[in-house]
Amino acid sequence: MHHAQKTIRRNPFATRYVASARLTPRDADGVILDLAALVVRLGANGGSGAIVGAHGTGKSTLMSHLADAVAAGHRPVWRTRMSNRGDTIAVIDSIRSAPRDALVCIDSWELLGPAGRIVARWLAGRFGVGLLVTAHRETGIPTLFRCRGSRHLLGALVSQLPGHDEWFGTTIVPDDLDAADVKAGGDMRRAFDLLYDRFEQARSSEVS
Amino acid sequence: MSHADPQLGAGGIGAGSSPPFPRVDVRFSHPGRVYEAGEWVTVEYLIDGLAAERPRAFERSALWYTEGKGEEDLGIHSFERFATSETIDPMVPEGTFAFQLPTSPLSYEGVIVKIRWCIRLRIFFESGRDHVSEHVFTVGRVPPSRFP
Amino acid sequence: MRLPRFFTKKRGHRRTDSHAWGSFAEGFFYALLVGAGVVFGLLLVTGAVSYAPADPDSVVLQRGYEWWMWLLTLLIPVALLAFGGSGLVRVLRTWGKSQEHRAAASTTMILRRLAGNVPEVHGHPGVPSCDNLENSPGIVLRYRLPLESPENWSLVGFGLFALLWNAVVVVLAVGVGVDLIGGTTDWLLIGLLVPFVAIGVGGVVLFVRAVVLSTSVGPTHVEISDHPLVPGRTYDVRLGQGGSNLFRSIDLGLELEETATFRQGTDTRTQRLVVRRVPVSTWQRVQPVPGGSFEARVAVTIPEDSMHSFSSENNSVQWRIVVRALPDHWPEFTRVFPVVVVPVATVMAPADAVEALG
Numbered sequence: 282m283h284h285a286q287k288t289i290r291r292n293p294f295a296t297r298y299v300a301s302a303r304l305t306p307r308d309a310d311g312v313i314l315d316l317a318a319l320v321v322r323l324g325a326n327g328g329s330g331a332i333v334g335a336h337g338t339g340k341s342t343l344m345s346h347l348a349d350a351v352a353a354g355h356r357p358v359w360r361t362r363m364s365n366r367g368d369t370i371a372v373i374d375s376i377r378s379a380p381r382d383a384l385v386c387i388d389s390w391e392l393l394g395p396a397g398r399i400v401a402r403w404l405a406g407r408f409g410v411g412l413l414v415t416a417h418r419e420t421g422i423p424t425l426f427r428c429r430g431s432r433h434l435l436g437a438l439v440s441q442l443p444g445h446d447e448w449f450g451t452t453i454v455p456d457d458l459d460a461a462d463v464k465a466g467g468d469m470r471r472a473f474d475l476l477y478d479r480f481e482q483a484r485s486s487e488v489s
Numbered sequence: 490m491s492h493a494d495p496q497l498g499a500g501g502i503g504a505g506s507s508p509p510f511p512r513v514d515v516r517f518s519h520p521g522r523v524y525e526a527g528e529w530v531t532v533e534y535l536i537d538g539l540a541a542e543r544p545r546a547f548e549r550s551a552l553w554y555t556e557g558k559g560e561e562d563l564g565i566h567s568f569e570r571f572a573t574s575e576t577i578d579p580m581v582p583e584g585t586f587a588f589q590l591p592t593s594p595l596s597y598e599g600v601i602v603k604i605r606w607c608i609r610l611r612i613f614f615e616s617g618r619d620h621v622s623e624h625v626f627t628v629g630r631v632p633p634s635r636f637p
Numbered sequence: 638m639r640l641p642r643f644f645t646k647k648r649g650h651r652r653t654d655s656h657a658w659g660s661f662a663e664g665f666f667y668a669l670l671v672g673a674g675v676v677f678g679l680l681l682v683t684g685a686v687s688y689a690p691a692d693p694d695s696v697v698l699q700r701g702y703e704w705w706m707w708l709l710t711l712l713i714p715v716a717l718l719a720f721g722g723s724g725l726v727r728v729l730r731t732w733g734k735s736q737e738h739r740a741a742a743s744t745t746m747i748l749r750r751l752a753g754n755v756p757e758v759h760g761h762p763g764v765p766s767c768d769n770l771e772n773s774p775g776i777v778l779r780y781r782l783p784l785e786s787p788e789n790w791s792l793v794g795f796g797l798f799a800l801l802w803n804a805v806v807v808v809l810a811v812g813v814g815v816d817l818i819g820g821t822t823d824w825l826l827i828g829l830l831v832p833f834v835a836i837g838v839g840g841v842v843l844f845v846r847a848v849v850l851s852t853s854v855g856p857t858h859v860e861i862s863d864h865p866l867v868p869g870r871t872y873d874v875r876l877g878q879g880g881s882n883l884f885r886s887i888d889l890g891l892e893l894e895e896t897a898t899f900r901q902g903t904d905t906r907t908q909r910l911v912v913r914r915v916p917v918s919t920w921q922r923v924q925p926v927p928g929g930s931f932e933a934r935v936a937v938t939i940p941e942d943s944m945h946s947f948s949s950e951n952n953s954v955q956w957r958i959v960v961r962a963l964p965d966h967w968p969e970f971t972r973v974f975p976v977v978v979v980p981v982a983t984v985m986a987p988a989d990a991v992e993a994l995g
């Protein structure tokens with residue numbers, strides 16, 4: 282084994298491995314979602330849809346993969362992500378610039394504010410653009426999928442992480458997942474944050 | 490996009506259901522892959538499995554990135570792109586390249602922040618898909634930090 | 638009590654005196670605007686609404702006020718509230734943060750990409766610039782280090798809260814007083830006033846306590862013989878601690894802190910973790926010279942295997958000199974002085990040192 286490999290200590294719960302694009306979208310039972318069926322449902326809803334759920338329940342993950350699936354069907358997809366209200370103008374501009382029948386993905390719909398949301402929907406209707414948004418509650422845009430966190434989902438997501446067979450059952454055990462799930466209250470992102478610390482603590486103990 | 494890192498195992502990161510990707514073998518001038526700042530790093534690579542699909546572009550780079558709880562940052566130290574058949578053919582399926590390391594940053598195994606150095610080989614295919622292979626090495630001999 | 642100096646020579650880009658005073662003054666200005674907006678608005682609203690004495694249950698708007706007059710009248714207090722409120726939020730958000738953190742937090746995602754890299758030490762990619770740490774000469778040693786102090790958060794916070802809350806209390810009290818003088822007793826308003834006054838008094842007490850603590854313990858100064866620092870080398874450090882009271886203990890040490898910024902849903906969060914502590918010196922039962930300060934000079938060695946300072950857009954590894962003091966009869970406080978550690982000097986290998994693979 283290379284010396285470099287010995288000193289490299291990958292924490293599978295690092296941002297790099299648990300980012301939205303890395304994980305496979307699943308439902309609350311941990312079952313992988315049928316993206317093709319969701320794309321069909323999106324079309325049946327008039328080309329727009331909302332992914333609704335609490336913090337850290339997989340909305341951004343689902344949006345990322347769904348956008349890929351839509352793009353694979355040769356429909357233009359524009360992706361935007363709101364970090365704060367200052368991004369409103371950029372998002373509105375994206376809707377105006379998108380070609381007809383394109384799908385504009387807006388992560389964090391609520392950050393647009395009431396006026397921004399009204400303008401965005403009006404512009405989308407005016408320019409024939411579909412909207413795929415993530416939100417914490419009903420938006421007025423047809424709900425495409427409701428995300429919910431659970432212990433089953435956490436277990437399924439953890440099983441996807443790199444090197445799972447090497448560290449699960451030793452460095453991280455099922456009790457750690459139970460504890461993280463309780464403390465995170467359904468927020469998978471928070472659960473990963475707790476498991477990151479647990480992994481580092483456990484590994485420090487193993488070394489000492 | 491498929492991504493293979495031999496240090497993580499055969500599955501790599503986020504393998505999903507993409508078609509089989511090429512196998513990339515890499516050899517560093519230091520067998521232990523540990524270098525000092527300012528040293529020259531020589532890398533030899535062999536890409537297997539390109540017979541089925543022709544590359545339309547090839548990139549090789551040396552960079553550092555952060556890993557941990559924060560958003561990932563990266564710094565490109567050296568980068569080369571080959572986009573014509575005349576320039577690609579000598580580079581694949583095997584080749585050698587060298588680069589000199591800067592004085593910093595050193596590799597660091599922190600608790601919530603880690604700094605890693607790696608080389609990346611990225612192949613772009615005619616079909617539109619691409620494959621990236623990442624190979625980590627160590628710069629400096631900073632001992633790891635432990636969870637307090 | 639040390640007051641801020643109003644006429645001094647500006648040194649570099651940083652403030653010449655306490656960050657706390659500067660930000661407190663800024664926050665005080667915005668708080669005044671918010672208070673004025675609240676008072677003005679309440680007076681306008683309460684003055685424009687009355688009831689018909691013959692029918693106390695009905696509310697009558699005064700005649701002669703068109704809708705546009707309402708809009709115009711309320712424009713001033715709304716503007717005061719908006720301007721003052723946004724300024725206050727900005728002061729609170731940037732309080733205690735470094736220059737780089739403020740620049741990163743104030744831009745949108747789009748602008749952040751255009752902002753470019755974090756300033757670096759020349760020749761050391763990823764090592765943060767130390768320009769702001771070396772632009773103030775020390776009295777005895779070469780450099781005086783700037784202070785990055787966490788406990789002043791509470792001082793500004795208590796002050797702003799006390800000011801705002803008691804501004805509202807004053808408005809309510811004026812309303813009650815006017816009613817009483819007019820011969821009416823609004824029990825609802827009086828009932829509301831009681832807990833408001835209690836909280837307002839509590840806010841003032843906490844603020845005064847924080848001010849007394851801050852002024853009685855005095856400022857902390859740290860000077861260093863050289864900068865930036867290199868692993869394996871030893872430096873002279875001079876500590877000066879002001880104050881009139883006895884200190885049960887004063888600790889001086891080195892710390893290595895990792896900082897990671899990440900997105901959690903719509904929030905951007907920053908986590909900090911001290912991963913290494915190097916104790917340097919401890920003093921017990923320290924009594925500063927009356928009118929002067931406790932001074933000590935120690936040697937600080939940067940551990941040979943130290944990681945150098947590192948800073949990128951979302952992650953950093955920073956060294957700091959930390960002074961922890963426990964005054965007699967007061968809670969412990971911590972004062973932080975950032976430093977930059979560069980990697981050990983590297984001899985760049987010549988081009989012909991490229992190794993061939995055997």
